[in-house]
Amino acid sequence: MNIPMATKPHDRLAAALNSDLEAVDGLIRARMHSDNAPRIPEVTAHLVEAGGKRLRPMLTLAAARLCGYDGAHHLKLAATVEFIHTATLLHDDVVDESEKRRGRPTANLLWDNKSSVLVGDYLFSRSFQLMVETGSLRVLDILANASATIAEGEVLQMTAATDLNTGEDVYLKIVRGKTAALFSAATEVGGVISDAPEDKVQALFAYGDALGIAFQIADDLLDYQGDSGATGKNVGDDFRERKLTLPVIKAVAQATPEEHAFWQRTIEKGRQEDGDLEHALSLMAKYDTLNATRTDAESWAAKAQAALAPLPDHELRAMLHDLAAYVVSRLS
Amino acid sequence: MNIPMATKPHDRLAAALNSDLEAVDGLIRARMHSDNAPRIPEVTAHLVEAGGKRLRPMLTLAAARLCGYDGAHHLKLAATVEFIHTATLLHDDVVDESEKRRGRPTANLLWDNKSSVLVGDYLFSRSFQLMVETGSLRVLDILANASATIAEGEVLQMTAATDLNTGEDVYLKIVRGKTAALFSAATEVGGVISDAPEDKVQALFAYGDALGIAFQIADDLLDYQGDSGATGKNVGDDFRERKLTLPVIKAVAQATPEEHAFWQRTIEKGRQEDGDLEHALSLMAKYDTLNATRTDAESWAAKAQAALAPLPDHELRAMLHDLAAYVVSRLS
Numbered sequence: 001m002n003i004p005m006a007t008k009p010h011d012r013l014a015a016a017l018n019s020d021l022e023a024v025d026g027l028i029r030a031r032m033h034s035d036n037a038p039r040i041p042e043v044t045a046h047l048v049e050a051g052g053k054r055l056r057p058m059l060t061l062a063a064a065r066l067c068g069y070d071g072a073h074h075l076k077l078a079a080t081v082e083f084i085h086t087a088t089l090l091h092d093d094v095v096d097e098s099e100k101r102r103g104r105p106t107a108n109l110l111w112d113n114k115s116s117v118l119v120g121d122y123l124f125s126r127s128f129q130l131m132v133e134t135g136s137l138r139v140l141d142i143l144a145n146a147s148a149t150i151a152e153g154e155v156l157q158m159t160a161a162t163d164l165n166t167g168e169d170v171y172l173k174i175v176r177g178k179t180a181a182l183f184s185a186a187t188e189v190g191g192v193i194s195d196a197p198e199d200k201v202q203a204l205f206a207y208g209d210a211l212g213i214a215f216q217i218a219d220d221l222l223d224y225q226g227d228s229g230a231t232g233k234n235v236g237d238d239f240r241e242r243k244l245t246l247p248v249i250k251a252v253a254q255a256t257p258e259e260h261a262f263w264q265r266t267i268e269k270g271r272q273e274d275g276d277l278e279h280a281l282s283l284m285a286k287y288d289t290l291n292a293t294r295t296d297a298e299s300w301a302a303k304a305q306a307a308l309a310p311l312p313d314h315e316l317r318a319m320l321h322d323l324a325a326y327v328v329s330r331l332s
Numbered sequence: 333m334n335i336p337m338a339t340k341p342h343d344r345l346a347a348a349l350n351s352d353l354e355a356v357d358g359l360i361r362a363r364m365h366s367d368n369a370p371r372i373p374e375v376t377a378h379l380v381e382a383g384g385k386r387l388r389p390m391l392t393l394a395a396a397r398l399c400g401y402d403g404a405h406h407l408k409l410a411a412t413v414e415f416i417h418t419a420t421l422l423h424d425d426v427v428d429e430s431e432k433r434r435g436r437p438t439a440n441l442l443w444d445n446k447s448s449v450l451v452g453d454y455l456f457s458r459s460f461q462l463m464v465e466t467g468s469l470r471v472l473d474i475l476a477n478a479s480a481t482i483a484e485g486e487v488l489q490m491t492a493a494t495d496l497n498t499g500e501d502v503y504l505k506i507v508r509g510k511t512a513a514l515f516s517a518a519t520e521v522g523g524v525i526s527d528a529p530e531d532k533v534q535a536l537f538a539y540g541d542a543l544g545i546a547f548q549i550a551d552d553l554l555d556y557q558g559d560s561g562a563t564g565k566n567v568g569d570d571f572r573e574r575k576l577t578l579p580v581i582k583a584v585a586q587a588t589p590e591e592h593a594f595w596q597r598t599i600e601k602g603r604q605e606d607g608d609l610e611h612a613l614s615l616m617a618k619y620d621t622l623n624a625t626r627t628d629a630e631s632w633a634a635k636a637q638a639a640l641a642p643l644p645d646h647e648l649r650a651m652l653h654d655l656a657a658y659v660v661s662r663l664s
Contacts, residue, residue, distance in 0.1 A: 040487055091449050094426075117423050117449055118486045124456065125479035132476045135469060144464045147457035154450045155372055 009322035013058050016316060020061045020075065021054060027079045031126050040122055056081040056186045059211075062316045063190025063204045073134040073193050080143065081186045083127035088150060088182075090120035139189045146185035153177010161243045162268055164252055164260070171249055172213070179219075180212025187211075203310040207320065210304035215327045217297040220245035222330065224281065225290055236277040242267050246296065248280070250289035259283055297328045341654035345390050348648060352393045352407065353386060359411045363458050372451055388413040388518045391543075394648045395522025395536045405466040405525050412475065413518045415459035420482060420514075422452035471521045478517035485509010493575045494600055496584055496592070503581055504545070511551075512544030519543075535642040539652065542636035547659045549629040552577035554662065556613065557622055568609040574599050578628065580612070582621035591615055626663045633660045 014021060034040040057078035064074035094116045124147075131143055157174045160166045187208035191201040223238045224247050238245050244252075244267060252263050262279065266272050284290055304324040311317050346353060366372040389410035396406035426448045456479075463475055489506045492498045519540035523533040555570045556579050570577050576584075576599060584595050594611065598604050616622055636656040643649050 034484055034487070040484070091453060094445065094449055113426065113445070114490050115487075117426055118483065118490060121423060121456075122480070122483035122487055124453075125476065125483045128460070128476040128479055132469065132472045137464065137467060137469065140464045140472060141461075144457065144460040147460055148454070151450065151454035151457045152366055152372070155366070155447075155454055158446050158450060159370075 009319050009326045010053060010055070010058075013062060013316070013319045013323065014054070016319065017058055017061045017065070020065070020078070021058065023075050024054075024057050024061070024078045024082070027075055027130075028082060031079065031083070031130065032123075034122075040119055054082065056085050056182060059183060059186040059208060059320075060190045062320060063187045064194050066204075066311055066314055066316050066320075067191050067194035067196035067200060068312075069190070069194035071193070073136070074190060076130045076133055077139065077186075077189050077193060080127045080130045081182060081189075083123045083130070084143075084147070084150075085182060087120040087123035087127070088154075090116040090123070092154070134193060136193060138192050142185050142188055142192065146181045149177050149181035151177075153181070157243070162270070164244070164263055164268055166244050166249065167253070168246070168249060171244070171246055175213055175216040176209070179216035180209050183212030183215070184208035199310050203307050206307035207304050207324075210300050210307060211324050211327065214297050214300035214304060214324065217246055217293060217300065218328050218331055221247060221290060221293045221297065224284065225331075236280075239266070239277050239280055240272065242270050246293045247284050247289045250292055251280075251283045251287050254287045255283070294328070294331045297331060301325060301328045341651050341658045342385060342387070342390075345394060345648070345651045345655065346386070348651065349390055349393045349397070352397075352410070353390065355407050356386075356389050356393070356410045356414070359407055359462075360414060363411065363415070363462065364455075366454075372454055386414065388417050388514060391515060391518040391540060391652075392522045394652060395519045396526050398536075398643055398646055398648045398652075399523050399526035399528035399532060400644075401522070401526035403525070405468070406522060408462045408465055409471065409518075409521050409525060412459045412462045413514060413521075415455045415462070416475075416479070416482075417514060419452040419455035419459070420486075422448040422455070424486075466525060468525060470524050474517050474520055474524065478513045481513035482509050485513065489575070494602070496576070496595055496600055498576050498581065499585070500578070500581060503576070503578055507545055507548045508541070511548035512541050515544030515547070516540035531642050535639055538639035539636050539656075542632050542639055543652075543656050543659065546629050546632035546636060546656065549578055549625060549632065550660050550663055553579060553622060553625045553629065556616065557663075568612075571598070571609050571612055572604065574602050578625045579616050579621045582624055583612075583615045583619050586619045587615070626660070629660045629663060633657060 029041075032041040032045065060078040060081055061074055064077075094113045131140055153174050154177060156170070156177065160170050160174065184205050185208070187204040188201060191204040196204075220238065223245065224236065226235060239248070248263070248267070252260070255263060262276075262283070266276050266280065301324040305321050308317055308321055361373075364373040364377065392410040392413055393406055396409075426445045463472055485506050486509060488502070488509065492502050492506065516537050517540070519536040520533060523536040528536075552570065555577065556568065558567060571580070580595070580599070584592070587595060594608075594615070598608050598612065633656040637653050640649055640653055
């Protein structure tokens, strides 16, 4: 599943969707503007212009183009999903008390928690206005349900992530909330706005869902095996933040009583000491859970590729196919 | 404008709308439920069942009934506005770092900021699902715009409220965002869902807008003249939180250079000392700004009453009329 760097599918998608993406950027800038509250574009620009990959808007644009859409509502929906994504990042940073995002200080450190909470709310409301403008109740229904899944997943993560009984099934719910629900909504609304036949809409949903899961599992794996320079995060952030992710869940499932006590102390009780991260990594190595996690991510990427079958044979479909391989290629 | 306690218009509205209100309560409980994240109903129940007055849902129900509505969507919209209100309270508590709400400890103290942010997001998404179920794009448009006004008002308050240049015009924008936008949306959607003629829909909007402004001005005044037992808040909270409200804005506008320096130190710079609240109160007394603020609140209440004219002569209209007087009667 290796893809040479020169032909990153993400860059090829961006090139193929270039004029649409420029229109989306214009729309995002226009809708961030606020006469009353100049703090809003200030905080948002920090995130939106921080080298975000525009992955979610590209999914919507590609889905609509693949289904032959020739209107302008796909631009609004692409801006909608980027606003929702940015809003959740702002709220996540408050919740996680993170200090770095995409390699830069987070908005809550540069400004304050208040700005992150309120500007996040503002972006949600702006996204809501944008989607209402499409006049499609089905689109609104999809995005309302995605919002609920996202919010419920976040709360679930908060309560379940430090509970050692959390298994792979609950992890999957959290991952759908954190990532896959917005990916699948992004692709599905692209099909719906194009009035695509139901099998194609379902294919787009299934692709976004599997791609999002592959993406998030890969992200959680990189937290333990990536290097800070490439990911913009510190290795072991999830461990320090007592967030159970797949590599640890797999190690907990096989733990000896002594190892279980270690996980209880460090994750459930949060009493961490020097050397704990190294010990946690050695337990993951003992049970080979990083490789097992990579296999899971690759299997979801393969599901995403298979889901594309009902869609028309088109250069964008080929790029989406390659994109699924690419999100897990970071792992090898 | 005094109303005897025995006939509080709020209680009369609750009695007249009793079966609708019970249905709304049932809907709220059902939609708060989450299999995945039991923390959600836990946090929400703390607020929803904390003796909230259900004022906003009653506005929607009364508006729909006044317009002869006989469907069931008004219940969903009443639950929608209560969810939006509760969500903004949860986020406000994080932003304000408040310790009391309705006389009880706030959710962010009982649980944590994370819960308040994320459960607030969850309630927003639930409200979004409820309103989509009505199938009315106009309702969605009204509530999307109200959400944007609310969010923008909150950000504006954060940046403008400690700036002594903030005049009565900016204060009014903040008040619309904080309170009036949801009141006017609550009444307007009641008319829209009933397919009421445009003049009646506009009358309902104007009533909600003026009622909300009267209500918020009264609330800001009570912060300086109420007693903690009755309001559940501490006298002078707004001063301590460096929040410019009408009684202070009116005093700043007439301040001598020495008084201006006092406001700069205490509000703009936030360097407060013992006795500052007492001095602030003495400056408000000097310029009689508490009475001037009460006169403003009464004038908005009168506007609300006048706005009701195009609506049918009905016991609910009479109660809404009395309600406008009641929200400012707390002041005398």
